[in-house]
Amino acid sequence: MTQNSQKIEQLAATLLGERSQEEVRKRLEADTKTPYARLANVKGTAPEALRGRWENLLGQGEPIPPALYNGEDMEVYGANIENCIGTVKLPVGVAGPLRVNGSFAKGDYYLPLATTEAALVASYHRGAVILSKSGGCSAVILAEGVTRSPGFAFASIGDMLIFAHWALTHKDQLKEVAATTTRFGVLQDIRFAAQGSHLYLLCDFSTGDAAGQNMVTIATQAICDFIIEQAPIAPQYWFVEANASGDKKATAQSFTTVRGKKVAAEAVIPGKYIERFLHTTPEKMVQYWQMSALGGVMTGTIGVQGHYANGLAALFIACGQDAACVAEAAVGITRFAILEDNGLYVSATLPNMIVGTVGGGTKLPSQQAALQLMGLAGAGHARAFAEVCAAAALAGEISIIGSMAAGDFTKAHDDLARKR
The missing domain is CATH 3.90.770.10 (3-hydroxy-3-methylglutaryl-coenzyme A Reductase; Chain A, domain 2)
Structure with missing residues (x-):
């Protein structure tokens, strides 16, 4: 991203202030010598776990901010949070x-x-x-529909096409594999997009009454594991999500497909x-x-x-x-x-x-x-x-x-x- 010269001059003046260029450079260097505080390895959301975590954050005997945590049992949140320290209240x-x-x-x-x-x-x-x-x-x-888009890298376009053809001609089997991971999610279709020797498989699911992001991730992982095991060509490397699904971002494909x-x-x-x-x-x-x-x-x-x-x-x-x-x-x-x-x-x-x-x-x-x-x-x-x-x-x-x-x-x- 570019900025005009006036803004750059203003930024430089703000950064430098009364400091020399050397002081600024030193300030921005990585610091691997100063010890940093570690969060206590306390698991769970039981009251004793939260108190232990707060003692680690504030020190023994320091008062816990009651607006964040007042001693209530937080175990109801246990499946939804890590390193829990309380709740934030919104009107x-x-x-x-x-x-x-x-x-x-x-x-x-x-x-x-x-x-x-x-x-x-x-x-x-x-x-x-x-x-x-x-x-x-x-x-x-x-x-x-909810899409997950695993990505696969190959040595050549030819290898990519052989792999893609195998995957697309075994959709019924892949649908059965996905069904082993969820009672409610159903693999509806698999599309693909290619960029050179890279292949993006666009796995489209229905997810019942759940939003379904975790559901489709787990199902897609099982699908990919099966493909890697069975396909005639192995990719050089692959990822369960290659950022072609539109997950948690505004994309140009919004009006040609559906998400949710x-x-x-x-x-x-x-x-x-x-x-x-x-x-x-x-x-x-x-x-x-x-x-x-x-x-x-x-x-x-x-x-x-x-x-x-x-x-x-x-x-x-x-x-x-x-x-x-x-x-x-x-x-x-x-x-x-x-x-x-x-x-x-x-x-x-x-x-x-x-x-x-x-x-x-x-x-x-x-x-x-x-x-x-x-x-x-x-x-x-x-x-x-x-x-x-x-x-x-x-x-x-x-x-x-x-x-x-x-x-x-x-x-x-x-x-x-x-x-x-």
């Missing part, structure tokens, strides 16, 4: 209810949102109210509700959407949307999802259009909604309670939860674009964050 607000008329989600849903950002819950609540008063939003699952669940949500909002709740007009909101869409194109964003990540991060944390998956889940496209009767058509399409209602953090007490509040805890609810997530993202788009169009975005944040 959880509720927005809605949000009416969803989905292919799996049908009804009015409260949205538990865990965040420290003032104005966020208020904004999503406003969008949810507008959608609900308009009859709710339609939502549908368009595709499902591809979900679309839409609604028609009468002009009277735009004026009453957003203090603007459908025309003004479309004008803002058009300008912001071009702004996104100019800056190279993947997709065109205002702030999916805001609501999804808050919902993911509250409901026990993998928060890092917001990096991919927040990819998508928002579209606004004026209708003949001065109504506003709104839609949001999110191709990487990787969520689950079983496994991972969904079984922890607070997160389980949040899912229960929504009526979406446990098996059989992952698709409905994905549709609610997309509807929530759409509610957030309506509210923030309305705020921008009305010119009260700054005032709302000043009133709800700074002044309060």
Whole structure:
């Protein structure tokens, strides 16, 4: 990455300050002589384990910060954390209810949102109210699947092709191998991409009601072990994930494939509700959407949307999802259009909604309670939860674009964050 000369000069002045170049160079050298403190090898999340870990961190007899740990039994978190020292508390607000008329989600849903950002819950609540008063939003699952992409290196393109042909002609056997590792995951397809003598196998799975990242990793490991043992050509080396799956990142392939669940949500909002709740007009909101869409194109964003990540991060944390998956889940496209009767058509399409209602953090007490509040805890609810997530993202788009169009975005944040 390049920087202009003025910024480089400012950076150099900041780094050097009153220090000489030699002092800066010495400061940045590797230090292999000074002993460093080691974390105690204390396993588990029982109270004695946490106290031992805190004594190692602070010293014998030093008071433990009660906001992080006050002596409670943490064993319920044992399967979800290493080197546990307590918990971090986040406030959880509720927005809605949000009416969803989905292919799996049908009804009015409260949205538990865990965040420290003032104005966020208020904004999503406003969008949810507008959608609900308009009859709710339609939502549908368009595709499902989670991919793992092992990579194999060969001495030549010829070797790579022989290996790839063998793997692709034994998909039924590989499906059986994957089934030995999971009751719920199913290998749906294997695709491949080649770069010279490198081969990427794109293993596409369905994962039931789990988000499924660990599930597909374990299944793919078994598939690779079987291929290495049986294939007529052995790779020079290989890796179970070669970074072609899009895991926890926004990628250009988002709109040609799916990661998790591809979900679309839409609604028609009468002009009277735009004026009453957003203090603007459908025309003004479309004008803002058009300008912001071009702004996104100019800056190279993947997709065109205002702030999916805001609501999804808050919902993911509250409901026990993998928060890092917001990096991919927040990819998508928002579209606004004026209708003949001065109504506003709104839609949001999110191709990487990787969520689950079983496994991972969904079984922890607070997160389980949040899912229960929504009526979406446990098996059989992952698709409905994905549709609610997309509807929530759409509610957030309506509210923030309305705020921008009305010119009260700054005032709302000043009133709800700074002044309060």
